[in-house]
Amino acid sequence: MSNRFRKLSHTLYECKYHIVFCPKYRFRIFKGEIGEYAKQQTYILCRQKDLIEVMELNILEDHVHLVMSIPPKYLNPSPKIEFRRYCKGLYANFIHLLVKKKIL
Numbered sequence: 001m002s003n004r005f006r007k008l009s010h011t012l013y014e015c016k017y018h019i020v021f022c023p024k025y026r027f028r029i030f031k032g033e034i035g036e037y038a039k040q041q042t043y044i045l046c047r048q049k050d051l052i053e054v055m056e057l058n059i060l061e062d063h064v065h066l067v068m069s070i071p072p073k074y075l076n077p078s079p080k081i082e083f084r085r086y087c088k089g090l091y092a093n094f095i096h097l098l099v100k101k102k103i104l
Contacts (some may be wrong), residue, residue: 006071013072016055021088022063023095024069034095041065049074066102067103 005014023029030038038059046052046068056067066087074082 005088006069008051008071008073011072014069014071016067016069019066019068020063021066026062028061029095030064031061037094038064041094043085045087045090053076 005012007013037058039057042057042064043054051069051071052074053069054066055069056065058065
């Protein structure tokens, strides 16, 4: 078995997803403190979910590129949609708090 394949109790898989998300109107908000926060939170969120691995993460000023390995047990209904909603919700809450406190 090659190193590129992963194994669960009844499956052998290689599921990699490329997820791109951006803020509304592609505002350039992922710079400085917010970009660093987004990077840290992405790794923290992936550690909370079992067997999800970040393979590549690029954060630009107006969008985030994320390549990750997600096991088939998270295929309900689509792992890309579920994880994107999960990340975007947490990012949005933090950015809203920064703007509300006038730190941004």
